[in-house]
Amino acid sequence: MSEKAPVKKPGKMNDLSDRKQGSKVLFDKPGNFLYPIPAVMVSCGTMEKPNIITIAWTGTICSDPPMVSISVRPERYSYDIIKTSGEFVINLTTDRLLKACDYCGVKSGRDVDKFSETGLTPSESHTVGCPSIEESPVSIECKVRNMIPLGSHDMFIAEVTGVTVDSAYIDESGKFQMNQTGLTVYSHGKYLSLGKTLGKFGFSVKKPAKKKKRK
Amino acid sequence: MSEKAPVKKPGKMNDLSDRKQGSKVLFDKPGNFLYPIPAVMVSCGTMEKPNIITIAWTGTICSDPPMVSISVRPERYSYDIIKTSGEFVINLTTDRLLKACDYCGVKSGRDVDKFSETGLTPSESHTVGCPSIEESPVSIECKVRNMIPLGSHDMFIAEVTGVTVDSAYIDESGKFQMNQTGLTVYSHGKYLSLGKTLGKFGFSVKKPAKKKKRK
Numbered sequence: 001m002s003e004k005a006p007v008k009k010p011g012k013m014n015d016l017s018d019r020k021q022g023s024k025v026l027f028d029k030p031g032n033f034l035y036p037i038p039a040v041m042v043s044c045g046t047m048e049k050p051n052i053i054t055i056a057w058t059g060t061i062c063s064d065p066p067m068v069s070i071s072v073r074p075e076r077y078s079y080d081i082i083k084t085s086g087e088f089v090i091n092l093t094t095d096r097l098l099k100a101c102d103y104c105g106v107k108s109g110r111d112v113d114k115f116s117e118t119g120l121t122p123s124e125s126h127t128v129g130c131p132s133i134e135e136s137p138v139s140i141e142c143k144v145r146n147m148i149p150l151g152s153h154d155m156f157i158a159e160v161t162g163v164t165v166d167s168a169y170i171d172e173s174g175k176f177q178m179n180q181t182g183l184t185v186y187s188h189g190k191y192l193s194l195g196k197t198l199g200k201f202g203f204s205v206k207k208p209a210k211k212k213k214r215k
Numbered sequence: 216m217s218e219k220a221p222v223k224k225p226g227k228m229n230d231l232s233d234r235k236q237g238s239k240v241l242f243d244k245p246g247n248f249l250y251p252i253p254a255v256m257v258s259c260g261t262m263e264k265p266n267i268i269t270i271a272w273t274g275t276i277c278s279d280p281p282m283v284s285i286s287v288r289p290e291r292y293s294y295d296i297i298k299t300s301g302e303f304v305i306n307l308t309t310d311r312l313l314k315a316c317d318y319c320g321v322k323s324g325r326d327v328d329k330f331s332e333t334g335l336t337p338s339e340s341h342t343v344g345c346p347s348i349e350e351s352p353v354s355i356e357c358k359v360r361n362m363i364p365l366g367s368h369d370m371f372i373a374e375v376t377g378v379t380v381d382s383a384y385i386d387e388s389g390k391f392q393m394n395q396t397g398l399t400v401y402s403h404g405k406y407l408s409l410g411k412t413l414g415k416f417g418f419s420v421k422k423p424a425k426k427k428k429r430k
Contacts, residue, residue: 013315013333016350024349024379026341032275033353033378034283034305035393036253036400036409059274060247061286062365068249069284069370071276090249095413100228102419118228126241134239135231138248148361148372150277155284157363157370163248164239178250178403185251185400187409188393189416194251195408198310198399203406204317 013204036187041091041101042070043122043131043139044081045109050122050131052114053078054105056186057153058090066160068142071153077109082156086144087128091136094182098191101184127162137166137181228419251402256306256316257285258337258346258354259296260324265337265346267329268293269320271401272368273305281375283357286368292324297371301359302343306351309397313406316399342377352381352396 037056045051057071068090072079082088093101100118107114115122122131125141132139142158169177184191200206252271260266272286283305287294297303308316315333322329330337337346340356347354357373384392399406415421 013318013335016311016334019350020383021336021349023382024338024347024354025382025385027378027380030281030342030356030375030378032278032281032375033307033355033380033393034253034255034273034275035307036251036398037274038249038251040249057275057277058249059252059276059284060249060272061274061284061370062272062368063247064367065365066245066247067365069274069276092248092250096231098413099419102414102417103228106417106420119231120228121236123239127245132239134236135234139239140248141245146363150280150282150372152279153277155276155372157365160245160247163242163245165242165248167238167240168235170240178248179405179407183251183402184413185409186416187398190394191413191415191418192394193410193413194400194402195410198313198406198408199317200406201401201404202317202321204314205321 036185036192039093039101039105039184039186039191041093041097041104041133041136042078043089043091043133044078044085044087045130047122047124047131050115051078051081051109052104052120052133053109054101061157067145067158068140068160069155069157071150071155073153079154082144083147085130087130088142088144088156088158089125089128089130089132090140090142091133092138093184094137095184095193096182097135098184102191125162126164132164137169138178139164251400251407254308254316254320254399254401254406256308256312256319256348256351257293258304258306258348259293259300259302260345262337262339262346265330266293266296266324267319267335267348268324269316276372282360282373283355283375284370284372286365286370288368294369297359298362300345302345303357303359303371303373304340304343304345304347305355305357306348307353307396308399309352310399310408311397312350313399317406340377341379347379352384353393354379
């Protein structure tokens with residue numbers, strides 16, 4: 001790996017001319033290194049007996065139909081609830097919800113009422129029987145379509161059946177400004193806020209149209 | 216949903232006392248709202264004919280064994296390469312790699328040599344035959360264990376077989392400082408840098424041990 005020739009076109013698309021080539025090393029053991037990722041609060045159960053489990057092993061897996069996955073250890077309290085009901089809601093986490101999010105990841109619903117302890121409010125969902133978290137800016141209602149045992153975790157493959165967002169972040173043009181809600185990420189053991197916007201999808205091939213107009 | 220009673224324990228774990236309850240609205244159509252997520256450069260193919268495809272539909276799905284998923288549209292150039300070889304490498308994206316990352320998401324390997332165009336260097340992987348991206352601070356080598364057609368995308372379920380990291384970010388104690396590599400995220404059409412560290416996993420239940428010592 002380290003014997004490779006130096007970059008032939010340094011700086012063409014990246015400012016990496018100062019980077020030492022061949023500095024990559026192999027870890028002794030393979031592990032989970034895919035970061036940063038969302039740490040979401042998954043609500044499940046019923047309006048009468050709701051629960052929350054914080055999950056970072058989640059992702060979007062299909063655009064059409066919109067589908068997501070969450071992976072849950074079978075020994076977790078929420079595992080049987082989700083398996084039996086076939087429903088859950090992914091609630092996104094913001095800086096102001098972070099303490100509750102962390103709490104719901106380390107405590108068990110067997111021992112505490114997480115809604116009560118965190119002060120979060122269960123709200124009725126539109127397409128599933130389990131509650132959403134009222135205070136989260138985005139709640140993604142999901143119905144389980146498949147379950148795959150993988151090892152330490154079982155993966156629930158689910159279809160998104162409804163999405164509610166906080167109308168406070170819908171601008172005058174009707175667009176939902178998701179990145180103004182204070183979203184956080186989880187990366188290698190730490191929770192972080194989002195930093196500055198670096199670009200828009202497709203920016204690398206975008207023609208400088210505005211410049212032309214000004215000429 | 217909007218007729219719910221106000222929060223009973225406002226501010227117990229969240230500073231949300233100023234938030235208007237019942238402000239959540241349902242979108243007309245369910246969609247992909249799980250953000251922020253990693254936009255990773257997936258390398259595939261061979262050292263002689265390597266390719267890169269940028270993917271945001273990815274996630275960790277199991278801790279033991281370490282497993283990840285990537286979802287790819289069957290019409291994408293990389294789809295057949297990954298399906299045939301059963302191997303790929305997830306390379307994390309940083310601010311300095313962002314333009315290349317975006318480029319590899321909008322261009323097709325049918326039309327351009329993405330390594331050549333971006334100036335990135337294919338480096339030999341340790342556990343798979345397809346190349347890693349030398350300039351990425353973290354490369355996650357993966358072997359496909361299962362493939363599930365879902366709709367617009369097929370999901371490749373894979374086991375992590377090797378991880379290489381840039382030794383420049385390993386500190387004196389031997390710890391890899393992943394969050395100092397300049398990692399970026401993708402959120403609702405935008406790429407963003409990471410902001411400030413807000414807490415460590417478990418911070419919500421951590422006893423203030425240091426304070427006691429100082430007394």
